Amino acid sequence: MNVLIDKFDVFAGGFWLTLQICVLAAIGALILGAVVAVLRISPVPPLRAVGTGYVNVFRNMPLTVVMFFAAFGLPALGSNADFLRVPGLEAIFSRLDTDLPYFRFALIALVLYTAAFVCEALRSGVNAVPAGQAEAARSLGLTFGQNLRYVVLPQSWKASIVPLGSVIIAMIKNSALIGFFGVVGDLSATADQLTGAEGYAFIPVAIGISIGYLIMTVPLGALLDRIEKRQAVAR
Amino acid sequence: MTTGEPLIVLDAVNKWFGPLHVLDDVSLSVGRGEVVVVIGPSGSGKSTLCRAINRLEPINSGTITFDGQPLPAEGKALAKLRSEVGMVFQSFNLFAHKTILENVTLGPIKVRKEKPAAARERGLALLDRVGIANQADKFPAQLSGGQQQRAAIARALAMQPKAMLFDEPTSALDPEMVGEVLDVMTSLAREGMTMVVVTHEMGFARHAANRVIFMADGQLVEDAPPNEFFENPRSERARDFLSKILTH
Numbered sequence: 001m002n003v004l005i006d007k008f009d010v011f012a013g014g015f016w017l018t019l020q021i022c023v024l025a026a027i028g029a030l031i032l033g034a035v036v037a038v039l040r041i042s043p044v045p046p047l048r049a050v051g052t053g054y055v056n057v058f059r060n061m062p063l064t065v066v067m068f069f070a071a072f073g074l075p076a077l078g079s080n081a082d083f084l085r086v087p088g089l090e091a092i093f094s095r096l097d098t099d100l101p102y103f104r105f106a107l108i109a110l111v112l113y114t115a116a117f118v119c120e121a122l123r124s125g126v127n128a129v130p131a132g133q134a135e136a137a138r139s140l141g142l143t144f145g146q147n148l149r150y151v152v153l154p155q156s157w158k159a160s161i162v163p164l165g166s167v168i169i170a171m172i173k174n175s176a177l178i179g180f181f182g183v184v185g186d187l188s189a190t191a192d193q194l195t196g197a198e199g200y201a202f203i204p205v206a207i208g209i210s211i212g213y214l215i216m217t218v219p220l221g222a223l224l225d226r227i228e229k230r231q232a233v234a235r
Numbered sequence: 236m237t238t239g240e241p242l243i244v245l246d247a248v249n250k251w252f253g254p255l256h257v258l259d260d261v262s263l264s265v266g267r268g269e270v271v272v273v274i275g276p277s278g279s280g281k282s283t284l285c286r287a288i289n290r291l292e293p294i295n296s297g298t299i300t301f302d303g304q305p306l307p308a309e310g311k312a313l314a315k316l317r318s319e320v321g322m323v324f325q326s327f328n329l330f331a332h333k334t335i336l337e338n339v340t341l342g343p344i345k346v347r348k349e350k351p352a353a354a355r356e357r358g359l360a361l362l363d364r365v366g367i368a369n370q371a372d373k374f375p376a377q378l379s380g381g382q383q384q385r386a387a388i389a390r391a392l393a394m395q396p397k398a399m400l401f402d403e404p405t406s407a408l409d410p411e412m413v414g415e416v417l418d419v420m421t422s423l424a425r426e427g428m429t430m431v432v433v434t435h436e437m438g439f440a441r442h443a444a445n446r447v448i449f450m451a452d453g454q455l456v457e458d459a460p461p462n463e464f465f466e467n468p469r470s471e472r473a474r475d476f477l478s479k480i481l482t483h
Contacts, residue, residue: 043309072346132328136387139396140342141318143311154332210236 003200006209014190015212016083020093021186022216025158029171030164033118040119040216041126043144051119058116063109063174066101067181070109071102081108085108095183102182110175117167118233126152158231165224176213240303242267242398242429243288248297250283250453257283258294259453265398268427272440272461275450276476281433282325284450285402287319288431302397308429318346321391321399325406327383329375330391335362336371339390346394354393361389365419381412388419405436437480441465449473 004011039051041174050102062182074081081104129152137151179189191209194200242262250258257280265271286292286300289305290313299306301320307313319458328406329338330383339358343349355427362368365385367378375383384404391399401420417439424430434440440447447464449457451472457464468474 095348130328132324132326133330136322136324136328136330136390138314139289139291139317139320139322140390141314141316141346142342143314146345151330 003194003204007194007198007208009211010190010194011187011208014185014187015133015215017095017183018172018186018187018212019216020095020177021103021110021178021183022175024093024096024107025110025114025171025175026168027098029109029118029168031113032111032115036115037122037126038148040123041148055116055119058113059230061113063113063177064180066113067106067109067177070105070112071181074105074108075101081105084108100182100184100232103178103183106175106178106181106183109181110171110178113174114171117170118164121167122160124163125156125158128159129155129210131148161224161227161231165220169220172216172220173213192229214232239267240263242269242302243431244298244300245284245287246298246300246324248284248287248299248354250280250287250292250294256453258287261297261453261455263448263455263458265413265429265431267429269445270424270430270443271446271448272444273431273433273448273450273458274440274476277362279450280453281448281450282402285400285431288398288400289317289322291322310321314346315377316383318342318394319397321336321388321394321396323384323387323391323401324397325403327375327380327387327407329383331375334372334374335367335378335386338375339387339393342390344395352464358389361392362386364388366415379412380408381415384408384412384416385419388423389417392423398431399423401430401434403433403435405434437465437482449476451476459475 036051036054039047040055042048042051080100080101084104084107085097133151133155134147137147142150175186176188179186179192183189185193187209191202191205194205195202238472242261243265245261245263248258248261249256249334259280261280261284263271263284273284282411283292287294288301290299301316304316307316329335330341333341334356336358339361340351340354343354343357344351359371361369362371365388367385367389370378370382371387375386378386388404404420405416408416413436417436420430420432420439421443432444444461447457447459447461449464449468449470449472450456456470457468457473461468464473465477468477
């Protein structure tokens with residue numbers, strides 16, 4: 001078990017990189033998922049079709065395949081995803097700005113894939129709001145956007161928060177794939193490095209990595225439980 | 236009472252729910268200031284008729300005209316039309332996350348862009364009018380059914396609508412609360428509000444309605460002044476319906 005102490009800096013570095021991509025991917029997936037959810041519940045049929053098509057594609061495709069498309073498809077299209085090199089943002093998330101684009105490709109794949117699940121979690125919350133609430137809002141003359149903003153969404157997020165938490169936790173665990181798509185040094189890739197190149201025993205390394213993921217997922221789960229309990233009182 | 240061109244006109248309106256012909260060639264016109272009560276057995280299409288007037292239920296064929304304009308399809312024009320037609324639901328549908336006063340002022344502030352202070356003042360006056368000014372800062376769940384329905388009426392009136400639609404407004408209420416809601420509706424009718432009321436309250440139909448519409452199986456079977464309808468129903472189905480509800 002000495003590896004946990006001797007190679008603490010390697011674990012910590014892997015943890016930091018995984019945390020970075022997870023924070024960025026969570027923000028991206030929440031925004032994109034919200035947009036797709038609005039498309040899916042919009043009164044305009046073509047917009048609904050776009051939203052439904054998006055969910056059908058990205059919810060049903062293995063994340064590995066999405067990663068392949070990002071890592072090989074984007075370069076084939078001539079893109080290095082340089083639009084993600086946002087000034088300011090790359091000061092904190094330095095990997096966004098490296099010349100090797102794999103961090104950005106992996107981020108795009110995680111966002112695209114997770115957004116489909118975020119969309120469905122948000123939509124399940126919207127469906128939990130009684131239909132009469134939206135009907136009353138429409139009958140007053142509120143537009144679709146006003147209806148969502150003032151009546152439906154303020155009531156729906158309560159029902160969304162638990163499934164949304166599960167989606168983000170799943171995303172953190174899914175991020176373990178990025179090491180296989182050219183991203184050097186994330187938490188799961190440290191296993192390869194320490195057991196393959198440096199010859200440490202696998203099980204202690206795996207324990208170290210598990211602790212790293214649990215540090216991210218357990219507090220998130222606990223936070224969600226707290227939020228849920230507080231609502232239960234409010235209700 | 237009725238003056239000029241009618242406010243609401245339905246012409247040969249048809250609607251199907253799958254194979255169910257829920258509105259069967261319905262034509263009806265409601266004059267300005269007129270109070271029309273729609274009665275009939277459940278499943279006769281009377282709620283659908285009421286909801287079709289502000290397009291909460293789209294229709295399959297025929298035309299509906301409000302204040303000289305055909306009902307718009309979707310979008311801003313439809314939202315504007317709906318803002319001019321108040322609607323009161325069987326299950327109140329007050330916004331559960333907003334106080335009673337916020338329920339009443341949401342439409343005026345967001346749809347009509349009124350100043351919050353002015354909307355508040357008028358909202359309080361309306362709540363006072365329906366007798367629940369002292370409940371203004373409570374949430375819907377803290378009120379009785381009768382109080383909630385009166386708040387819902389105030390919410391609809393806050394938009395200063397040209398007409399009010401009532402979709403079985405007292406059917407979800409405990410019996411002792413029916414009266415307080417009907418009192419508010421009766422006073423509205425007396426003040427000349429154009430109203431379409433789907434209800435089972437025959438007393439209200441008798442004393443507040445200008446006309447009674449009897450519907451069965453999606454068809455408009457009778458259209459008569461209340462006295463004539465209750466004393467002398469022409470159709471067998473109306474006689475049958477009245478005998479069932481008036482014998483107890």
